Amino acid sequence: MTYYGGVEGGATNTVATIINEKGEILGYGKSAGCNTWQVGITGAVHEIVKAVEDAKSEAGLKSDITLTGLGICIGGSQQAMIDVFHKEYPALANEIIVKDDTAGSMATAFDQGGIVLIAGTGSNCVYNGPDGSSKRCGGWGNFMGDEGSAWWISHRAIKYLFDDDDNLKKAPFSVEPLRAMMHGYFKVESNTEMLNHFYTGFSKSFFAGFCKEISHGAIQKKDQLCRHVFKEAAQVLADHIAGVMPYISKEYHLLNKGTGILCIGSVWNSWELLEDGFFSRLREKINGETKSVKLLKPVITSAVGAAILVAKHCGSIVSMDLSKHTKVFHQESI
Incomplete structure (x- = not known):
């Protein structure tokens, strides 16, 4: 065997x-x-x-x-x-x-090319065409990218809080509910204590795990700042699709009766927070390059x-x- x-x-x-x-x-x-x-x-x-x-x-x-x-x-x-x-x-x-990490997802779901959009701990987007062509957007890690990922959402939310406290840039909504969530998740009592999580104690996966708390705050507590950060994540994820869209062949659209996108990662579990921002940005950016978008989840x-x-x-x-x-x-x- x-x-x-x-x-x-x-x-x-x-x-x-x-x-x-x-x-x-x-x-x-x-x-x-x-x-x-x-x-x-x-x-x-x-x-x-x-x-x-x-x-x-x-x-x-x-x-x-x-x-x-x-x-x-x-x-x-x-x-x-x-x-x-x-x-x-x-x-x-x-x-x-x-x-590459997208290759397995592609081979699991498609036999004639496809689009994979990862939004897990990190993010990445790759299109492989039926003719063997390929285009990548993102996937450069948290130092240079990871936009729309769980790490990015966690970082974005905490950045709003720090900038607001420093009077560098006021947050669009109150940061106090987020502060309580940050203190509870990271087991800290001040912004200064967070420095350990930024430097010697940094763990990308643990930092990204804070995204679950933000999602809970957005869905269960209806916190406006948490919902705002997820809307921004939705928009930059749509930007990834817009980035590869000009390279997608007509043959691919025909095979899928539209544009099929395989969505990988835990961020997609909060789809109710992403939907409006994702499609409003996509319509704004792709200029009629496709008539229909079909979002797929792996089983x-x-x-x-x-x-x-x-x-x-x-x-x-x-x-x-x-x-x-x-x-x-x-x-x-x-």
């Missing part, structure tokens, strides 16, 4: 799966985040191995079984990671490929797509009904 492994690597979690040549999913595994920029290449490799071994166990495979191929979709160094695998885990898989991990990619790399075509891997959560005429 031939076995392929797939890995979805993120800043918060690592998810692995094992499939066979028939396209049957045999097991899943999970470990901590494996973003190479946060935990280093060796640390990322160790987390990936933990998740793969967990998936092998659930699949009923012995730990010493060598996979035919292992596909890893992650942001960060590629060849350097493969070198560490060969050195430290030479029996893990006969073939190992490392692709399965992109680790499956990573496994499909490595199977193709090994010369095997895995048969799966990709349409079952997503569901439409919103469709709107533009």
Whole structure:
């Protein structure tokens, strides 16, 4: 029997799966985040191995079984990671490929190109056309981008509070409800105590986790500043789509009967806070380049797509009904 492994690597979690040549999913595994920029290449490799071994166990495979191929979709160094695998885990898989974090999502949902818009801990947008063309917008990390992500929303909200307190720039709404949320989540009593979270104690995934509190404040408490920040996030996410729109082929629009967008990440769970800002900005920016937008959510991990990619790399075509891997959560005429 031939076995392929797939890995979805993120800043918060690592998810692995094992499939066979028939396209049957045999097991899943999970470990901590494996973003190479946060935990280093060796640390990322160790987390990936933990998740793969967990998936092998659930699949009923012995730990010493060598996979035919292992596909890893992650942001960060590629060849350097493969070198560490060969050195430290030479029996893990006969073939190992490392692709960009959007590649697994793309392969999970589309067989003739697609658009992936990630808004999780970080953000990224990639279009792959049916003709093999590709265009990227974003995906440069929190220092240079990550607009619309959970990290960005957390940072944006706290920046409003700090600027308001410094009398540098007044916030559009009261910062006091946000202050209480910040104190509770970060376990601080002053802005000065936040410096540890900005410097030596900085954790991107933990900082991004504050986004959940902001979402709760926006939905449950109807806080105006929290709702305002989510509207801004919606607008910059729409800007990502507008960034790739001029490169999208007519063939892609025809295949999807409009523009299909796969939306990945926890920020999309707050769709009720994003909807108005997203579509108002999209209509403003795309100038009739598409008649309809269809937003899709994955119902399965992109680790499956990573496994499909490595199977193709090994010369095997895995048969799966990709349409079952997503569901439409919103469709709107533009």
